[in-house]
Amino acid sequence: MADVVRETERKYAADDDTTLPDLLVRGVGTAVEQGTVRLDATYFDTAAGRLAADGVTLRRRTGGGDDGWHLKLPVEPGVRDEIREPLSGGPTSGDVPAALAALVRSRVREEPLVPVMRLRSERRVLHLLDASGALLVEVAVDRVRAERLPGGGTAAWTEIETESAEGAPAKLLDRIGKRLRAAGVRRAPDTSKLARALAETGAPDGSAAGTEAHGEVVHPVKPPRPYGDPGPTAGEHVLHYVRAQRDALVFLDPAVRRGLPDAVHRMRVATRRLRSCFRSYRRVLDRAATDPLRAELKWLAGELGVDRDHEVLTARLTERLAELPQGLQPGPVRLAPVRARLLAPAAPTGERPPLAATLDGARYLALLDALDALLREPPLRPKASRPAAKATAKAVTRDFDRLATRVGRALATPAGPERDTALHEARKAAKRARYAAEAARPALGKDAKRQQKRMTRVQDLLGEHQDGVVAREALERVAREAHAAGEETFTYGMLYASERALAEGYERELPALWRKVADAAPL
Structure with missing residues (x-):
């Protein structure tokens, strides 16, 4: 049985010399350093980038406390369900667990899932706890290096993520975000690391990958309501x-x-x-x-x-x-x-x-x-x-x-x-x-x-x-x-x-x- 985690997070742009401000906002009792971990993730998609076009990520990651396969499905902007399966196969084997492959079938159809990106991150983790010691928010400073597969371009950047723990007050991420912005840290788009890596590395052949889904218009993260301004005819x-x-x-x-x-x-x-x-x-x-x-x-x-x-x-x-x-x-x-x-x-x-x-x-x-x-x-x-x-x-x-x-x-x-x-x-x-x-x-x-x-x-x-x-x-x-x-x-x-x-x-x-x-x- 796969584990499912509801992920509510915010992303912020950072530089290598960015330091975190005091994040003991209202509701937070203590901040505890968790040290630094090294993460190595290989992302899978179709050659045409069907998953990326829908805001879906599928990866095999080692390092940290959640080694394994992770499928992230959009729920609404800034919120995703992360479905986890135990580690299996090699980093380029394409041995995607059957349970996860089934969950993306409506998007990939009969197209094979292949390695498209490798992300290696050095992550410094800070836990914000309440007065009883329960986790409220995990703050991560990630230094990321991306490598397009096979044999494509590379990119590197630093970002800050704040992720709310289950049951944490809904407004807590807002308070933390306000404190970060006051320190000069700017909000980044709510996109995945993979989306940024795809944008910054470029396709191996120099074309734009991940811009089409199912042969035509890119799907939005959520199915749109059938309203808006589609055109005059x-x-x-x-x-x-x-x-x-x-x-x-x-x-x-x-x-x-x-x-x-x-x-x-x-x-x-x-x-x-x-x-x-x-x-x-x-x-x-x-x-x-x-x-x-x-x-x-x-x-x-x-x-x-x-x-x-x-x-x-x-x-x-x-x-x-x-x-x-x-x-x-x-x-x-x-x-x-x-x-x-x-x-x-x-x-x-x-x-x-x-x-x-x-x-x-x-x-x-x-x-x-x-x-x-x-x-x-x-x-x-x-x-x-x-x-x-x-x-x-x-x-x-x-x-x-x-x-x-x-x-x-x-x-x-x-x-x-x-x-x-x-x-x-x-x-x-x-x-x-x-x-x-x-x-x-x-x-x-x-x-x-x-x-x-x-x-x-x-x-x-x-x-x-x-x-x-x-x-x-x-x-x-x-x-x-x-x-x-x-x-x-x-x-x-x-x-x-x-x-x-x-x-x-x-x-x-x-x-x-x-x-x-x-x-x-x-x-």
Whole structure:
């Protein structure tokens, strides 16, 4: 099992003769010298610098107290997760641990990881402790020598790093930084040593390396929000949104593999946004190119959704159990088989490959490559050259009209399974209308933002209804199984009635909500 360290640090430019000022700021009790260590790190990347372009570093380092392989994944500016594996292989062997190689696969795809840089550092370490002797901040003065591999240029510099220990006060790095600046030490960009080394050594052939990722635009450290000023045309706006979602897939891949909270859901949402965008803006991007991508994105969403849907259903039914009237709740002995049936997956997990295997598979990697290719050579239709505000407004209005038709059809359908189906179709239309407005926000501003919020309210209500439909179907299934096994089914009936009552409430709420939404113009 890899060790994971959340790294929050600041960097400062220094000279060889720079001395540290008194850093006993408020909250710090003592400063203890830890001596000097020598570090020797070899960094790995693809030949085109895909990891560096994404702000990711992968190294094999000896020296100090954390010998081993270190993968640093950006979380937000100035914050990275450092994932560590034990030392293995030689400094130029390329024997990257499989666990770390998997975490960068969405970025490197099938490209080999090779040594690109060697950094040798002489590090003087100072620990700032609180009154009880607990570590608050590690201050390091690093004298660094960089050597481009194989056989490239060299560079040397001195820098100061301040790294916050887990649980240290959030403002402590600010106070220390203020003291350093007062002593004449200037803040350096929040870039890794590798990024600086790449910039200062130059590529072996004299070209600029690490400036491209996946064959085109460099990915930012964080997947950008789909807002901003991408350009004046509809095509530029739509591609800006598509790029943001592609970046989100790449960015979230390691988090999904690590099982981080909400990562699967967020990655699934990115696939939905892409599919909705390709549908809503088919007059901007050619369907001949986007329809195959939509099909593959639907497949990926399905793979991501198996475990997620079970989690949602489990949480919902657990909540319903807790809401049963006190006198009707089964005792612990009778509750055990109820929970076992309700919380078991609908199908054994052995019937499908684990999610990590899907993310390692050729089909998923081909999908990422296809998205890159679309962004590199976008299949723009003639209307893509039109002003963004006009084209996106029409798309938002079309999707709203489509939603209105489906809501009207659902409200006119008698209660029962047919209405459930009609409401589910309306929910999907609300989701599409929401994402169309989201993609239009750079062009339409507050109008699109308001429409997005209105569509979200409709989608949320219809989503709750659909979750209840799924829960009732699950309750019917497990009740039949329990009956066949000779178990009591009264509790399942109570839960079913509870879900039915909730569904009726959502259906009563919908007409008033829809009137409010319909009275407001889409834009």
